[in-house]
Amino acid sequence: xxNLMVKDENDRVDGVxxxxxxxxxxxxxxLPGLTYGVLVTSTITKGKITGLDTKSAERAPGxxxxxxHLNKPSAPLYEQEGGSPMKIFYTDKIFFNGQPIAIVIAxxxxxxxxxxxxxxxxxxxxAFNTDLHKALKDAAAKKLQGQPNYKRGIENAYxxxxxxxxxxxxxxxxxxxPMELHGIIADWKPNNQVTVYAKTQxxxxxxxxxxxxxxIPLTNVQxxxxxxxxxxxxxxxxxxxxxxxxxxxxxxxxxVKLVITRMxxxxxxxxxxxxxxxxxxxxxxxxxLTGITHTAFGESSTYENFTEGVVNMAKFMYQCDNVNTxxxxxxxxxxxxxxxxxxxxxxxxxxxxxxxxxxxxxxDMDPLEFRIKNxxxxxxxxxxxxxxxxxxxxxxxxxxxxxxxxRKNKPGSIKEGPWQTGYGVSIGVFNANRGKASVKxxxxxxxxxxxxSATSDIGPGxxxxxxxxxxxxxxxxxxxxxxxxxxxxxxTAPSQGGSATLSTVGSAVNDVCVSLKSTxxxxxxxxxxxxxxxxxxxxxxxxxxxxxxxxxxxGGKERDNYSLYSFSIHFVQVKVHELTGVVKVSKIVSVGDSxxxxxxxTARSQMVGGAVGGIGMAxxxxxxxxxxxxxxxxxxxxxxxxxxxxxxxxxxxxFINKPDPVINPMGAKGMGEIALIGFSAxxxxxxxxxxxxRIRTLPITPDKVLA
Amino acid sequence: MESSDKKNTSGGxxxxxxxxxxxxxxxxxxxxxxxxxxxxxxxxESFAELFEKIPLNLTVxxxxxxxxxxxxVTLLDYLREELHLTGTKKGCDHGQCGACTVHIDGxxxxxxxxxxxxxxxxxxxxxxxxxxxxxxxxxxxxxxKHDGFQCGYCTPGQIMSAxxxxxxxxxxxxxxxxxxxSGNICRCGAYPxxxxxxxxxxxxxxxx
Numbered sequence: 009x010x011n012l013m014v015k016d017e018n019d020r021v022d023g024v025x026x027x028x029x030x031x032x033x034x035x036x037x038x039l040p041g042l043t044y045g046v047l048v049t050s051t052i053t054k055g056k057i058t059g060l061d062t063k064s065a066e067r068a069p070g071x072x073x074x075x076x077h078l079n080k081p082s083a084p085l086y087e088q089e090g091g092s093p094m095k096i097f098y099t100d101k102i103f104f105n106g107q108p109i110a111i112v113i114a115x116x117x118x119x120x121x122x123x124x125x126x127x128x129x130x131x132x133x134x135a136f137n138t139d140l141h142k143a144l145k146d147a148a149a150k151k152l153q154g155q156p157n158y159k160r161g162i163e164n165a166y167x168x169x170x171x172x173x174x175x176x177x178x179x180x181x182x183x184x185x186p187m188e189l190h191g192i193i194a195d196w197k198p199n200n201q202v203t204v205y206a207k208t209q210x211x212x213x214x215x216x217x218x219x220x221x222x223x224i225p226l227t228n229v230q231x232x233x234x235x236x237x238x239x240x241x242x243x244x245x246x247x248x249x250x251x252x253x254x255x256x257x258x259x260x261x262x263x264v265k266l267v268i269t270r271m272x273x274x275x276x277x278x279x280x281x282x283x284x285x286x287x288x289x290x291x292x293x294x295x296x297l298t299g300i301t302h303t304a305f306g307e308s309s310t311y312e313n314f315t316e317g318v319v320n321m322a323k324f325m326y327q328c329d330n331v332n333t334x335x336x337x338x339x340x341x342x343x344x345x346x347x348x349x350x351x352x353x354x355x356x357x358x359x360x361x362x363x364x365x366x367x368x369x370x371x372d373m374d375p376l377e378f379r380i381k382n383x384x385x386x387x388x389x390x391x392x393x394x395x396x397x398x399x400x401x402x403x404x405x406x407x408x409x410x411x412x413x414x415r416k417n418k419p420g421s422i423k424e425g426p427w428q429t430g431y432g433v434s435i436g437v438f439n440a441n442r443g444k445a446s447v448k449x450x451x452x453x454x455x456x457x458x459x460x461s462a463t464s465d466i467g468p469g470x471x472x473x474x475x476x477x478x479x480x481x482x483x484x485x486x487x488x489x490x491x492x493x494x495x496x497x498x499x500t501a502p503s504q505g506g507s508a509t510l511s512t513v514g515s516a517v518n519d520v521c522v523s524l525k526s527t528x529x530x531x532x533x534x535x536x537x538x539x540x541x542x543x544x545x546x547x548x549x550x551x552x553x554x555x556x557x558x559x560x561x562x563g564g565k566e567r568d569n570y571s572l573y574s575f576s577i578h579f580v581q582v583k584v585h586e587l588t589g590v591v592k593v594s595k596i597v598s599v600g601d602s603x604x605x606x607x608x609x610t611a612r613s614q615m616v617g618g619a620v621g622g623i624g625m626a627x628x629x630x631x632x633x634x635x636x637x638x639x640x641x642x643x644x645x646x647x648x649x650x651x652x653x654x655x656x657x658x659x660x661x662x663f664i665n666k667p668d669p670v671i672n673p674m675g676a677k678g679m680g681e682i683a684l685i686g687f688s689a690x691x692x693x694x695x696x697x698x699x700x701x702r703i704r705t706l707p708i709t710p711d712k713v714l715a
Numbered sequence: 716m717e718s719s720d721k722k723n724t725s726g727g728x729x730x731x732x733x734x735x736x737x738x739x740x741x742x743x744x745x746x747x748x749x750x751x752x753x754x755x756x757x758x759x760e761s762f763a764e765l766f767e768k769i770p771l772n773l774t775v776x777x778x779x780x781x782x783x784x785x786x787x788v789t790l791l792d793y794l795r796e797e798l799h800l801t802g803t804k805k806g807c808d809h810g811q812c813g814a815c816t817v818h819i820d821g822x823x824x825x826x827x828x829x830x831x832x833x834x835x836x837x838x839x840x841x842x843x844x845x846x847x848x849x850x851x852x853x854x855x856x857x858x859x860k861h862d863g864f865q866c867g868y869c870t871p872g873q874i875m876s877a878x879x880x881x882x883x884x885x886x887x888x889x890x891x892x893x894x895x896x897s898g899n900i901c902r903c904g905a906y907p908x909x910x911x912x913x914x915x916x917x918x919x920x921x922x923x
């Protein structure tokens with residue numbers, strides 16, 4: 009379809025497909041003989057299945073099979089001893105409430121859903137605990153070191169500082185909840201070739217896992233995942249439900265589609281785990297940090313350990329000679345967590361950036377001035393210079409745009425009717441990654457360029473960014489460039505996570521384009537054409553329909569010499585209603601310091617999206633468990649509140665947009681995580697500035713504001 | 716009336732009971748003994764399908780459809796699984812997210828909360844039928860221009876809702892648009908861009 013508006017080269021390359029409903033997500037592929045799977049899940053939290061009555065389900069209309077640990081559908085890896093205790097359909101053990109225990113396959117979705125309701129399980133129950141805080145009080149409860157303890161200078165130096173604060177910060181479980189429900193279509197053919205349509209952030213990772221579980225060659229597994237309806241981290245692994253669906257297809261010899269329910273999205277595809285943290289900060293009277301201590305406890309599961317970078321930021325983000333950190337994971341009887349946008353750093357930043365605000369207040373200093381005063385000249389953790397860091401400039405831009413000069417350091421100073429106004433700031437930081445990726449490029453005599461890589465796009469605009477890199481290097485109009493992704497048969501690329509895709513895959517695109525350019529120049533020289541000849545005439549002159557280049561690209565030794573990070577500064581203005589305790593974020597200015605901005609439109613949208621996610625984390629999102637039963641009680645969109653349109657003000661985004669000199673040829677650092685990291689602290693700090701109330705347990709709901 | 720009869724009969728305990736009772740019904744062409752024997756041989760389920768589906772006539776994107784369908788099929792699943800109009804998305808199946816928004820006789824409705832059989836004689840418009848011809852609808856163009864999406868999954872629902880929001884007269888200010896678009900969740904957080912798109916279309920004044 010035609011777009012009659014003036015087309016901007018920065019528009020998303022897949023925009024037309026997305027606005028017309030033509031973009032096909034995993035559940036939307038039509039396969040002949042397609043059947044439908046529906047999961048049966050455990051109704052207890054811990055114990056053992058003692059009986060599973062599947063007879064009525066098997067007799068229900070349209071049912072093809074009911075698979076469970078009773079009939080152990082073939083999966084060679086699981087048939088071996090050992091390995092993960094959570095081998096779906098190869099264990100009778102229950103590790104969490106809502107664990108998949110059977111899959112019912114029928115010829116329609118409705119029939120499978122009804123039949124699944126007929127499966128009855130009996131259990132032997134065991135005592136369980138789903139509460140992090142209860143586990144922390146119980147000396148006998150298992151606790152594991154999540155990361156080696158870190159120390160430089162004097163341990164707990166904050167305790168003897170001239171001015172000190174020591175506080176505890178708590179985060180509840182947060183659930184990714186991308187709009188698209190998780191699931192998979194699996195189509196196992198008799199020759200042991202399997203094609204899956206998956207919701208994954210890594211087609212190669214999914215391919216590897218399936219090949220490994222079913223002990224078939226990698227090339228027998230084809231993973232398609234061109235469009236992914238959001239991930240935020242939950243697509244970074246292949247979940248048991250996906251393996252169950254592949255098992256089912258292999259078992260019945262037909263394609264099987266499984267789409268889980270929104271309720272199941274809370275239990276079996278990970279979450280941002282609950283955490284409790286202590287931060288101690290010490291400073292001189294004139295506001296120089298002299299000690300940072302950050303200790304954290306994060307939830308994990310009983311059947312797999314999960315760790316993330318909760319205490320990373322404390323080690324390098326501020327100039328301070330005495331720093332110590334500790335991070336402990338605490339297994340509870342819940343499904344294993346998975347990194348959620350900003351992962352552990354977002355958890356840690358809420359605590360650290362709230363604490364920074366608290367000590368600035370204790371010093372009666374402007375928190376912005378305190379941050380600038382303690383801005384690190386170099387990375388003291390690694391003893392290396394930052395490759396690029398423009399935080400002071402970012403502070404200046406943000407402060408001006410939000411109207412920081414109107415802020416009063418004394419909390420509760422600005423009031424209009426029942427609404428109190430406050431301003432808050434925080435910093436976000438995340439490792440600027442670059443991995444290894446391969447890209448194939450085909451430059452054709454018809455003037456087009458095809459680029460291919462087995463990377464993903466969960467929403468940031470991978471294809472758009474890659475197209476713009478190629479456009480800039482080769483001058484080919486964006487509409488003549490096609491970037492193909494989300495297909496495991498394409499050249500290898502890592503999963504989309506850790507804000508690394510543009511840096512990693514973009515570098516390979518860069519290398520392909522540079523190589524194509526020099527090949528064209530060589531061909532031109534060899535055929536006595538001028539060096540400025542366009543590639544179309546060069547190819548035609550040489551009777552070449554196309555030229556092809558394959559490049560594998562990865563970083564060199566820059567990490568040995570530099571510390572590489574992306575930074576963001578979030579400024580927010582909030583209004584707090586003094587009678588109802590309602591907090592409204594009324595203005596946002598986010599400034600990104602992440603090197604060159606390759607794709608300005610989608611980069612801005614990433615920052616906007618991070619701020620919206622941050623509003624949810626700060627004000628509304630909390631997966632609540634009834635710990636008596638180990639069950640989620642708000643596992644739906646009516647009770648688990650993600651921000652809606654009316655919760656979100658206009659958001660100003662600014663970029664420093666200066667190339668990083670070492671990270672990659674584009675000078676571009678990642679952005680997906682920094683868009684969110686630290687945001688929740690900026691809101692908490694603004695609420696304190698508005699009301700004088702320091703809320704250290706997220707989300708900042710009206711009951712806490714009024715308490 | 717026909718549909719209520721079906722509901723009563725299909726609510727029984729087992730298929731066999733149902734067929735045994737049905738054998739008394741003159742409307743059934745099968746001889747009772749055959750039906751009962753089939754039930755005893757446990758092949759009753761394939762017969763049951765004949766009785767469980769009821770007729771449905773509706774228009775989707777200006778195309779008339781005449782079919783027979785189980786009454787428990789939602790309009791959303793009918794569109795996606797039967798008609799393969801997968802532009803309408805399933806995000807929660809509970810009317811809580813708006814990803815499945817379609818127009819029924821011009822009004823925006825969460826199609827997951829509507830059973831297909833409730834739409835007898837109605838006119839449904841989905842994202843695939845929003846624009847006529849081969850030009851994008853102004854709202855689709857504005858969503859692209861203002862980058863009113865990232866992953867794109869909520870987008871068809873947002874666009875259907877946005878069009879209705881203007882038609883209803885609920886797009887007179889940014890605040891009003893935000894309020895009347897709050898039934899459509901966007902987890903990627905494109906809300907300000909979505910509002911920009913709606914403001915532009917509204918200001919453009921084109922008939923939508």
